Amino acid sequence: MLVVMRSQATEEQVRDVCRKIESLGLRAHPIPGAQRTAIGITGNDGAVEPGSLEEMPGVGEVIRVSKPYKLVSRDIKPDNTVIKFPNSHVTIGGKDIVVMAGPCSIESREQAMIIGEIVSRAGGHFLRGGAYKPRTSPYSFQGLGEEGLKIMAEVRERFGLLIVTEAVDNESLDLVADYADMIQIGARNMQNFSLLKRAGRARKPVLLKRGMSATLEELLMAAEYVMSEGNYNVVLCERGVRTFADHTRNTLDLSLVPAVQRLSHLPILVDPSHGTGKRNKVLPMGRAAIAVGADGLIVEVHHDPDHALSDGPQSIVPAQFETLMCEIKQIAAVLQRGVVAPVNQAGSLLAAQASSLPAAAR
Ligand code: PEP
Ligand code: MN
Numbered sequence: 001m002l003v004v005m006r007s008q009a010t011e012e013q014v015r016d017v018c019r020k021i022e023s024l025g026l027r028a029h030p031i032p033g034a035q036r037t038a039i040g041i042t043g044n045d046g047a048v049e050p051g052s053l054e055e056m057p058g059v060g061e062v063i064r065v066s067k068p069y070k071l072v073s074r075d076i077k078p079d080n081t082v083i084k085f086p087n088s089h090v091t092i093g094g095k096d097i098v099v100m101a102g103p104c105s106i107e108s109r110e111q112a113m114i115i116g117e118i119v120s121r122a123g124g125h126f127l128r129g130g131a132y133k134p135r136t137s138p139y140s141f142q143g144l145g146e147e148g149l150k151i152m153a154e155v156r157e158r159f160g161l162l163i164v165t166e167a168v169d170n171e172s173l174d175l176v177a178d179y180a181d182m183i184q185i186g187a188r189n190m191q192n193f194s195l196l197k198r199a200g201r202a203r204k205p206v207l208l209k210r211g212m213s214a215t216l217e218e219l220l221m222a223a224e225y226v227m228s229e230g231n232y233n234v235v236l237c238e239r240g241v242r243t244f245a246d247h248t249r250n251t252l253d254l255s256l257v258p259a260v261q262r263l264s265h266l267p268i269l270v271d272p273s274h275g276t277g278k279r280n281k282v283l284p285m286g287r288a289a290i291a292v293g294a295d296g297l298i299v300e301v302h303h304d305p306d307h308a309l310s311d312g313p314q315s316i317v318p319a320q321f322e323t324l325m326c327e328i329k330q331i332a333a334v335l336q337r338g339v340v341a342p343v344n345q346a347g348s349l350l351a352a353q354a355s356s357l358p359a360a361a362r
Contacts, residue, residue: 014058081265125340272286
């Protein structure tokens with residue numbers, strides 16, 4: 001059920017309607033839009049009796065939402081969600097393309113500093129990197145844990161990058177929410193419903209990756225889990241799905257981008273690294289992702305991929321990342337979009353900090 005307020009409705013009227021919904025034992029989700037506020041109602045097993053709400057001052061109409069996802073739907077919010085970050089001009093879902101880049105795993109302080117500098121200099125906005133790694137084999141590198149989060153926080157301080165990193169369980173989610181700017185929920189956890197609910201109670205935006213065999217509706221329902229707990233800052237991510245094709249690690253389903261955009265107001269990114277598993281396919285598919293209308297990329301970059309502790313074969317090298325940044329700027333321009341400079345990229349602050357790096361890290 002969805003209450004659409006009139007465009008002239010006052011904040012007090014919105015509050016009154018929310019109070020009324022809560023008094024019925026339901027949850028109200030006021031979602032302000034460009035024209036008017038809509039209030040999503042969740043917690044109801046069946047249809048809510050619209051009568052009493054329809055008559056309240058400021059209410060335009062009460063609509064039944066027939067789709068299984070409600071808060072995620074464009075029905076509740078016709079305009080795109082734009083996610084902002086405190087003390088940063090970087091946004092996700094607006095006119096500007098966002099680029100998240102970095103190693104698959106945070107391996108050491110030195111490695112993170114080297115790659116952080118590369119990402120920042122080339123114009124990336126986020127350092128990506130796993131401190132908690134969901135690995136197929138229990139004998140593979142599992143990540144540095146909290147130490148990895150501390151290293152990422154240091155990279156943020158030094159290079160002015162935002163940081164995004166994966167939470168794999170409730171314990172790591174709380175730590176990730178403390179250290180990072182954005183909480184990543186990986187493909188393997190897309191339907192870990194208790195983790196999704198926990199992310200929904202966190203105060204940081206969530207990057208939700210598509211499960212490796214998830215349908216569009218399953219992805220949107222996973223986002224609904226996060227939003228139903230009150231966290232409306234969710235970004236979706238296409239990272240490839242399992243198919244019979246064996247020329248790539250996964251099949252990158254770029255048609256998901258316009259399909260999501262038709263149904264949902266949430267931003268969507270593309271991961272051409274996990275989506276292909278092959279370094280030589282990351283740039284072409286990264287370019288295609290921007291051309292198809294994605295709000296940005298998350299891409300694996302490593303200065304020494306042959307010795308990476310995870311996903312070396314799909315990690316692009318620094319020169320390729322620079323090329324990708326140049327190419328996507330040109331493609332973005334065709335679509336009347338842009339790629340903003342990261343905070344410190346052109347500033348003297350970065351230059352001063354970079355020159356203070358130990359020689360081995362430069
Ligand atoms: C990752 O981004 O490092 C990762 C593990 O991705 P996914 O969950 O898409 O496999
Ligand atoms: Mn990886």
